[in-house]
Amino acid sequence: MPTSMETLLEVKNLKKHFPVSSSIPFKKSNQSVKAVDGVNFNVYSGETLGVVGESGCGKSTMARLINQLIKPTDGVVTFKNKNLVEMDAEMLRSTRKKIQMVFQDPYASLDPRLKVGQLIAEPLVIHKVETKESRRKRVEELLEIVGLNKRFADRYPHEFSGGQRQRINIARALALNPELIICDEPVSALDVSVQAQVINLLKQLQDQFQLTYIFISHDLNVVRYMCDRIAVMYLGKIVEIGTYEEIYSNPQHPYTKALFSAIPKKNPFEQKERIILKGTVPSPLNPPSGCHFHERCPVAMDICKAKAPKAITTENTHQASCHLVH
Amino acid sequence: MSESILNVKNLQVEFKSGSIITRAVNGVSFALNKNENIGIVGESGSGKSVTATSILRLIPSSSAKITGGEIILNGRDLLKLSNREMRKVRGNEISMIFQDPSTSLNPVFTVGNQLIETIRAHKKLTKKEAKQRAIELLELVGIPAPEKRINMYPHEFSGGMRQRVMIAIALACDPKILIADEPTTALDVTVQAQILNLMKDLQEKLDMSIIMITHDLGVVWEMCDQILVMYAGRVVESAKVEDLYHNPLHPYTWGLLESQITESQDSHAPLASIPGSPPDLSYEIKGCPFVDRCPYAQDICHNEAPKLIEPTEGHAVACHFQTETEKLERRENAYINGDTIRS
Structure with missing residues (x-):
């Protein structure tokens, strides 16, 4: 739970358009994939912001834009009152110590030719923190923090x-005492029984080190358990954002309503009526006019085809982008 | 009693790599009834996919071998058919869809x-x-x-x-039987709902039975009549889905059910999880395969493998303590224990 409402990260009008090469050789194409298309949100110190949405909606691109792994086309990312987008490389490197990432696939995100100790020490080496001897001590300490045996450093x-690999990933992310950790589907590749272990660990670490998380997932139950606030993304835009209670008890956007109707009940044999959406997520290369969701929306009106809805605040922190919301 | 159209009896599958032999499936038996769906659940490596692919004899012949058992379809043992006859079964009588479209x-x-x-x-x-x-x-x-x-x-x-x-x-x-190996795992939630709906519709229209392999219990509740819980290449529990949900018998099944996050999960309480990881199947397992992770394990569990018994009609379990006379008391918070991995 956020102890204060101090803004740690502020994202304003963030955009990333990937150019698409033309199908005709040597001809320049003016098409682009609008992976992230004007996203605004704040992350407060000590909270967990969940980002949910289907594949291709821009969740992961947004994560990479935040810590400048890819440069945005437009927009501002302010971390502790400093704009990351306009920083020079050296300044960015030192600021980024405080923003770490945990990736989805624990098999692909660890270099198979490095020992666990080397993997965890790598951020310390890059940022020239501590001496060789004290690094080893720090690695062992980190392994114990994430619930692994310190002897594992030599494996x-x-x-x-x-x-266990995901724990190693988490240990590496913790090495530089970050303030913000971006978790990009950290448990999606794991079995249920193990998933719970990793989620418990993430929660415990948050309390222990006062971490702030951006937690990307498509599993709504995991998000509900982990997060204080949720942002729902659809085709490069945030269609709804608010605290979990606000969104869960009173979803405003028809897409959010459909998503949340699919959450399994406590007793699965009293399944409530599900809203089944037509079709699939349209191509971000050629998104529908007006509201991007109108082709799949069960309550679409004429205005939805013509005009993109603006974000409207309904309760304190609850915002939704839909023409039906007043 | 509805008639069964497919009977798998004591199926054994081994994988060989150098001198190491891994018993991926170790004595799996089940019956698929007409117009019923059976769900096979378990963690990765529990042998659920190998069981399904073995039914169609699609496992790679260079490294894997079906070493025992029977698969009876319409009175014929599929394991005894020639390759030419088997080809007529595949696609015609039994079809399969895979995880990654x-x-x-x-x-x-x-x-x-x-x-x-x-x-x-x-x-x-x-x-x-x-x-x-x-x-x-x-x-x-x-x-x-x-x-x-x-x-x-x-x-x-x-x-x-x-x-x-x-x-x-x-x-x-x-086909009369469709084997679906994690058909919706690679899909988004909204699309998953569409595909499951489609499969239910088609089943009614075409009069099929489905064998659904998944690690998502939610899919099983929605689609299946029977459920088979697999662990380390064996069936540890099988029952009607409602029975299993309301009255799970095997401690592993308890753990699985408890580690599901549902909407009533208190977000301040830690999640239940099963400690440790499944055993290495290339070693002989003397006792119960779940013994190292079981919060209820006793001496007998280390030394003697439990048999699959049926304490109540239609509900089978492989645990020493789930007999008719003796039942384990399900302790609350049995699976909520510290976060350290035993090394």
């Missing part, structure tokens, strides 16, 4: 299961 | 080509008739404008649409 990643 | 279609042929190939392999139809049938099938699985879509390549389809094409191919010859 290779292939010797570990998916859950 | 983007890798299971051939990218260099049109969708129509791949459908027609399947139809003509099993039925004596002219090209024209087969094409007509292909269009009907695409329509059946809810693909809009099938006359146009039939000439398109897989890359022009979205993930959900590709899975629909896979289902169309699988249904080309009206």
Whole structure:
């Protein structure tokens, strides 16, 4: 839970348009994929912001834009009152110490040829923190923090299961004492029983080190358990944002309503009526006019085809972008 | 009692790699009833996919071998058929759809080509008739404008649409049994709901039985009548889905059910999880395979493998303590224990 409402990260009008090469050789194409298309939100110190949405909606691109792994086309990312987009490389590198990432696939995100100790020490080496001897101590300490044996430092990643690898990833992300950790589907590749272990660990670390998380997931139950606030993304835009209670008890956007109707009940045999959407997510290369959701929307009106809805605040922190919301 | 159309008895599958032999499936038995769906659940590596692919004898012959058991379909043991006879069973009587729709279609042929190939392999139809049938099938699985879509390549389809094409191919010859290996795992939630709905519809229309392999219990509750919980290559519990949900008997099943996050989960309390990881199947397991992770384990569990027994009609379990006279008390918070991994 956020202890204060101090803004740690502010994202304003963030855009990333990827140019698409033309199908005719040597001819310049003016088409682009609008992966993230004008996103605004704040992240407060100590909270967990969940980002949900279907594949291709721009969740992961947004994560990479925040810590400038890819440069945005437009927009501002302010971390502790400093704009990351306009920073020079050296300044950015030192600021980025405080923003770390945990990726989805624990098999692909650990270099198979480095020992676990080397993997975890790598951020320390890059940022020239501590001496060689004290680094080893720090690595052992980190392994114990994430619930692994400190002897594991001399082993290779292939010797570990998916859950253990994800713990190694988390240890690496913690090495530089970050303030913000962006978790990009950290548990999607894990089995249920192991998933719970990793989620418990993330929660416990948040309390222990006062971490702020941006938690990307498509599993709404995981998000509900982890997050204080949720942003729902659809085709490069945030269609609804608010605290979990606000969104869960009173979803405003028809897309959010459909998504949340699919959450399994406590007793699965009293399943409530599900809203089944038509079609699939349209191509971001050629998104529908007006509201991007209108082709799949069960309550679409004429205005939805013509005009993109603006974000409207309904309650304190609850915002939705739909023409039906007043 | 409904009649069973497929009977798997004591199936054993081994994988060989150098001198290491891994017993991926170790004595799995189940019966599939007409018009019923059976769900096979378990963690990765529990042998659920190997069991399913073994039914069609599709496991790689160079490294894997079915070393024992029977698979009875209509009075015939599929394991005793010649390759030529087996080919007639695949696609015709039993079909399969796979997890990843983007890798299971051939990218260099049109969708129509791949459908027609399947139809003509099993039925004596002219090209024209087969094409007509292909269009009907695409329509059946809810693909809009099938006359146009039939000439398109897989890359022009979205993930959900590709899975629909896979289902169309699988249904080309009206099989009585459909094996679905994690059919919705690679799909988005909203598309997953569409595909599950489609499968339910088709099952009613075409009078099929489905073997659903998944690690998502939510899919099982929605789709299946029977459930088989697998662990370390064995069946540890099998029952009707409602029975299993309301009255799970095996401690592993308890753990699985408890680690599901539901809407009533208190977000301040820690989540339940099963500590440790499944055993290495390349070693002989003397006792119960779950013993290292079981919060209720006793001496006997280390030394003697429990048999699959039926304490109540239709509900089988492999645990020493779930007999008719003796039942384990399910302790609250048994699976909520510290976060350290035993090394």
